Amino acid sequence: MGDLDTREQVHPGTAPGEDLVLEIRGDGDFDTADMTLSIGPAHPATHGVLRVILEMDGEKIRDAHPVIGYMHRGFEKLAEARDFRQIMALTNRHDWLSGFSNELGVALAAERLMEFEVPDRAQWIRMLLAEWNRVLNHLMFVGSYAIELGAITPMFYAFREREDIQFLLESATGGRLHFTYNQVGGVKIDLPKGFMKESTDLSAMVRKRLQDYVDLVLGNEIFHARTKGIGPLPPEVALAYGVTGPTLQAAGVPEDSRVTEPYLKYGEIDVRVPTGTNGDSFDRFAVLLGRIEASLDLIDQIHDHMPAGPVNSKLPKIVKAPEGYTYIRTENPLGQLGYYLESDGGKNPWRLKMRTPSFSNVQVLPYLLRGALVPDAVAILGSVFFVVGDVDR
C-alpha cells in the first residue's frame, strides 16, 4: 500500500475553474479524504439561488467558494436603455425585500444631477416609507433566521406584523413588494386620508410586539448556543470587504449613512445606530432587532415633523439629466446601497452602477466559513444578511 502516499485524483465536485486536488493519505487502515459539499443553489438558508461549495476536512470547513450569478438579469445594461421614469420600476426588483429604498437611491441620484428641489413633504414621506420598508425587511430576516436554526414559530409572528405593514404601504403606494412610488421630483401621489393615524397606531403596536421576538428568540438558550461566538467578523476585515449595514454595525463600527452622510431630512432627526461588540452571529441578529426599534423611533419622529404641501413637482415631458456624474449612497435595510449615475446629457443614463450591500456581504462568506463546522455554516449564512437578487442584479 505504499503507493497511497502519491495517489491523487481530481474530485468530481470541484468548483468551476479550480483544480481541487483530492489527496488520500494514510497507511490504508484509516484513510481520511477531503470532500466537497455543495450547498444550494436552492438551499433555504440562502434567500435565493446561491450556491456555496464547501471544501470539508471531516466536519470542518476548510474553504468555501460562493458561486453567484444565477439570478443575473443585467440591471445595469437594462438601465442604459430606459429613461429615468422607467428605471424606477426596474430598481425595486433586485432586492425584493427593500423595494422602496432601492428606488429612493436612484431618484436621489437623478435629482442631484438635475439639481432638482424636492418639496419638503415628499422628502418626509419618502423617509417615512423607507423606514417602514426597513422594518418590513428586518422582520423577514428575524423570522427566517429563526427558521434556519430550527425554530418555526417566530416566522408566524414576523408575518403577522409584516402583513399589517404591507397593508399600510399598499394603501399608499398600491404595491406590496414593488412599490414604484418614487419618481424624479417627489413621490407619485399624496398619502391617503387616515394614513398618519394608521401609521401611528401600527408603530405603537409593532413596538409592543417587538418584545415577543426578544422573548422568543433572543432570550432562547438554544439560540444562544447556536449563535454566540459563531462567525466573528473583525471590523477591519468587514471594512476591507466593503461590508455595511447590520453586519458591519455588529462588528462595532457605528457606520450608518443616515448619520454620517445624511440625505433627505435625516439630519433633522435623531437617528440611533445600534452596534454590537463581537461581530458574531448573535450580535448581528441583536443589531437587527435594535435597528427595528430605531426605525420605529424614527417613524414616530417623522410623524411629528410631517409638513403639509405638495408631494411632487412638475417635470418636463422628457426628463434629461445634464452631463456629469454623481455617486449617492443610501442606507438600505441590508447595508449601504450606492448609485453611481453618469449622464451624457441624454434621457437615458450613460452608466448606472449599483453598488449593492449583499454583494459585499456574500464576498466575505469564505472568510467567515473557514474553520467553522457544517451546522454553523447555516447559522453564519443566515446571519450575514443578503438577498441573492441583490447580489446578482
Add this chain to the structure above:
Amino acid sequence: MTYPVLSRAGEALTPAEQEELLRDRLGEGVLETLDANGTFTVTVAPDAWVATTRACKDEPLLAYDMFDCLFGVDRSEAGFDIVAILYSTSRGQRILLRVHCEGGRDKPVCPSLVDLYAGANWMERETWDMFGIEFEGHPGLTPRLLCAENFEGWPLRKDFYLASREAKPWPGVKEPAELDEQGNPIVKIPGPGEAVGPSILDEVMAEQAKIANPHAEVSGGPDATAPPEPAAPEPAAQTTPGPGPSEAADEPEAPDETPGVDFVTPEEREAKDADDAAIASARAELSRIQQAEAREQKAAEQAAAGSDTPTAGPAIPEGQTADLRDEGGLDERDGGDDAQAEAEGDDAGHDAEEDR
C-alpha cells in the same frame, strides 16, 4: 447593545486639503481633481493607480479604510475608465478615484487593487466580466462571476447591443410626447403578423454572438487555425485603429464585413435602429401578405368544399352569402372579401343583425 454617539462633523478634510495632500505625496501622478455634484474625484495616471490608493489607505489624515466599490465606465472611442470609491469611517469622508485604462478598446488593462483591499477581488472580477478589462496582479479573473460560463462578449460595453431592444421596439408608449391632445396614449395595436416572434430575436442574438466571436463564423475557412478567443475583436480592430465616425458612416450597412470593430456612435445607432425597424416592418408586411394569401386560399377551398355547387364565391347569389354569414361560415372577413361584402350592400348585414 450600545448606542454610540457619532460626532465626526468637522473632522473630514475638505476636497482642497485632500488634493493638496495627494499632490504632495504623488507629484505628477495626480492628473486632475473635480468636486462637483457632491462627489470629489481624483483622476490619476495609470502608473500611479496603486500608489494613490495606497496613500489613501495608509495616510493617517486620509485613512480610507472602507472599500466601497470598483467598476468600469465605457468612454466610447477613448476606451475605458476604472472608478474606485473609498470611504473613511473614522473621518467620514469619501473619495472617488478614477483612472483611464491603458490599451484603448482593444486590450484594456488596469493594475489590480487586490493586495490593498480584499473587497477588490470580486469587484474586479465583475468588471472583467462586464467590460473585458484585464487586471494585472489579480489572482484569477475566471470563471465569469455573473454571466454564464460560456457567455461570449462583454455585455456592458456600448457596442454590445441589447438583443431584445434590437429585435423589438419598445412596447407601449415610450415618451409622453406620444400622447394625443386629450392626454391619452396613442395605442398602436400590432396587426396580424406584425408582432415580432422569437425567430427574429434568435437572429439578433446570433448576430451578437458573431460580433463577439468573429472567428466562429469562418470555422471552415483559412482563419480557422486562430483560437476562438472571447476577447476577439482585436485583430480586426488593429487594422482600423481609428475608426472615425465619417468612415463608419460611409458604409453603415456593412456590419458583417467588420464585425464588432468600431464603436457605434449614437447617431449611427439611431440610423441602425431605423434600419432595423424598417426591416422588421417590411418583414411583418411580407408575412402579413403571405398570411392573407394563405387565408384567402383556405377560404376559397372551404367555400369550394362547403357548397355542393362547383361554382366559386362570386357566383353565389346575395341571399346565399347572407345565409353563410349567419351560420358563421364567412365570419372572418379578410382583405379579399371586404370589397365584396361592401358591394353586397347593407341589406344583408342589417338582415343578419335583425335576425339576432
